[in-house]
Amino acid sequence: MTAGSSSDVAALLRRAADDAGAVTILCHMRPDADTIGSGLALGLALDGLGVDVEVAFPGPEELPAALRELPGSKLLVGPAHLVGQPVAVSVDAASVARLGALDAHFGAAEHSVVIDHHASNPGFGDIDFIDPAADCTAELVLRVLDDMGVELDVDIATCLYAGLTTDTGSFRWARPESLRVAARLLDVGVDGRGWSRRLFDTHPFSWFGMVSQVLGAAQLDRTACGGEGLVYAVVDATALADLSWEESESIVDIVRTAAEAEVAAVFKQVGAERWTVSLRSKNTVDLVPIARAHGGGGHRHASGYSDAGPIDEVIARLRDSL
Structure with a gap:
């Protein structure tokens, strides 16, 4: 395990893109908006660079209804259909146990990466990009995308915004940097009002x-x-x-x-x-x-x-x- 930075992760993923490689992105069990939003944002960016991408989370729970509406759902595969690619990236999982049965795919990868913001994360990848000072993992994925030179579009920005707004409690306990990131994402065209309604203010009777x-x-x-x-x-x-x-x-x-x-x-x-x-x-x-x-x-x-x-x-x- 090696403590890494956003540039370390970006270099590895850029090599995968240059080599027309394939990447598996793993989200944690009982998925929330930060893990799914981070996974789909990274997946959409890599897909746009020509990388073969699969994004998955362990069962048995289904994806929450609001998260099924996020862009990039075409990249999601069920655990039974997960191939397991040479590069595996865990997003927002505080430990390998949070990957459930998908930990086998993470462990079998030639190169494994952890992107996370939980203070309790001990690190479990070849490269561990862990920053407890960040409000959410989505912010860390954005740093990786910036280091890769990826230009944000509204779909990638929407996925990142979902993780950001939920992990800051709709910005109630957001750090100043998170508010700057939010403004950047909204400027790209994210429907902040609509996603706040979906993520926080919509429940069955x-x-x-x-x-x-x-x-x-x-x-x-x-x-x-x-x-x-x-x-x-x-x-x-x-x-x-x-x-x-x-x-x-x-x-x-x-x-x-x-x-x-x-x-x-x-x-x-x-x-x-x-x-x-x-x-x-x-x-x-x-x-x-x-x-x-x-x-x-x-x-x-x-x-x-x-x-x-x-x-x-x-x-x-x-x-x-x-």
Whole structure:
């Protein structure tokens, strides 16, 4: 593994383009807009240079509805149809485990690249371009494209914008550089208003019932985190009975608004006694060590992990680690 830069990645991908090579781009499980947007933006750019590109994410979950509308969907292939090319690029995966069963394709590649912004990422490629100072992986992909001399078009810019706006909470916690990037992408022609509506403000009517049920059972522990407070909610299979998995992703951004709690947690059921846990903090609590203690990772104020067992035990394990 070698710590790399955007220019290192660009040089490798430019050689692939010059040699009429082929590249596999791998997104992480339970894909969000940053991993898919980054993957499709990079894929569209390479496709435009004549590279044979395939973009994939591990199942079993399907791609969220809004992300199916992003440009570049022609490049997506199902895991069963993934060829596995000589160059493999992982985008926005904080660890090789986040690639699920697709990690075999990453490991088998002649050249492997990691592009990511998670502070917890240990590096797992031949070239690791990891920058925790970036708000999203899409920003890092843009740096690579700039170093390659790729001219942005509206399709590439739209994919990058999706990753940027979601990972900054619609720019609520964006760094100044992210706002400059957003302006650049909008200048190319991205429909910012339309994509904000698709990504943040569109839900099926049944989502209201799920939110009501989950928030009505939310719990507040004022004594947790040394008295700074913990608020948590559970999204079980019953609550999600008529909804797709991505509709639970918005819950943590509602729960985290509780004024009495520094830390928010949402436990989402993904199987029989199997859970993913989303964590958010406001100011003082660094979530990375907590998530790592449970086999996960992420950022200082936004992390996550997976756990298994009865929900009471899963909650208790988190509370013991705070």
